[in-house]
Each structure stands twice: as C-alpha cells, then as structure tokens.
Amino acid sequence: MPAVLVVVGRVTPADVPRLCGELDDLLCGAAATEVICDVARLAEPDLTAVDALARLRLTARRAGCRLRLRGARQELLALLRLVGLNDIA
Template identity: 50%
Template sequence: MDTSQPLVITLPAHPTREDLARLCDELAAAPPREVVCEISALASADLAAVDALARLKLAARRGGHRIRFEGAKPGLRALLVLSGLEGTLGL
C-alpha cells in the first residue's frame, strides 16, 4: 500500500454508528499515514457531528495517523468554537 499519498475518507451527510465503525476499522487497518477526512457532506452542525469527528480523531490517533478535516461549514465551525473543540479537532 502506498503511504506517500494521504488516505482520503468521506463522512456521509448523516453518519450512522455503522458508518463510523466502518471508517474507524478502515483507519485501524491502514498503516500510519496522513488522513484527509472530507466533511462537507455533513447535513447538520449538531453534537452528533461533533461526536463523529471526535471518534474519527481518536481512531486516527490510535492508529498513528495524522488526520485533518476538510470542508467544514460555518455552522459546524461555530459549534466547535463554542464547545472548545476547534483546536482539538484541528479545524
């Protein structure tokens, strides 16, 4: 597997527990590398979205990955600032 290129994953509009489990399993199975998580499809800026991002960040960290989230909408950014998690999640 080529680890010189980032692993790109996409969070669906309404991520389910199964979606998150699948993405976390994908991160666990991949060799350590940079991960880009595309989150522009997220339908709403709510605590479920924040939970999904936090779970992916934790799974990436456990696997030795460096993850960055791309495509955050202003509402999600505002919620992360309000919750104090903007810096933690790297947005």
C-alpha cells in the same frame, strides 16, 4: 499520502461506530500519518456530528495519525470551537 474518509448526509448516533470502523479499515496496513475527513457534504452539522468527529479523531490518533477536516462549513467550525475541538479543523 493522507487517507481520506468522506462523511455524507446527516450523522446519527448509530453512524458513529460505523464511521470509526470505516476509518479503522482505511488505516489498516496504510502508511498514512494524516487522515483527511471530507465533510463538505455533511448535512445539518450538530452535536452528533461533533461527537462523531471527536471519536474519529481518537481512532486516528490510536493509529498514529492526525485528523484534519476538508470542506467544513462555518456552522460546524463554530460547534467545534464551542466544544474545544478547533484543533481538528
């Protein structure tokens, strides 16, 4: 069963370490091989959100998991494609 991390609101640079810590805590001792990052309630997708998702992907990979998005809006998907992170979506 995949682990699920929900991202809500607008992501600031200060939120990135907290989100990565939450993901680490979620994966600690879990047998998950996949992380679903629910971004349906992410407000104003921007490059800070993209940075957060890239760092979350790295955190998941270090734990041997794949990161996938759920509920991503077109604006976020376009930004991810623009920076070469379309494999997350």
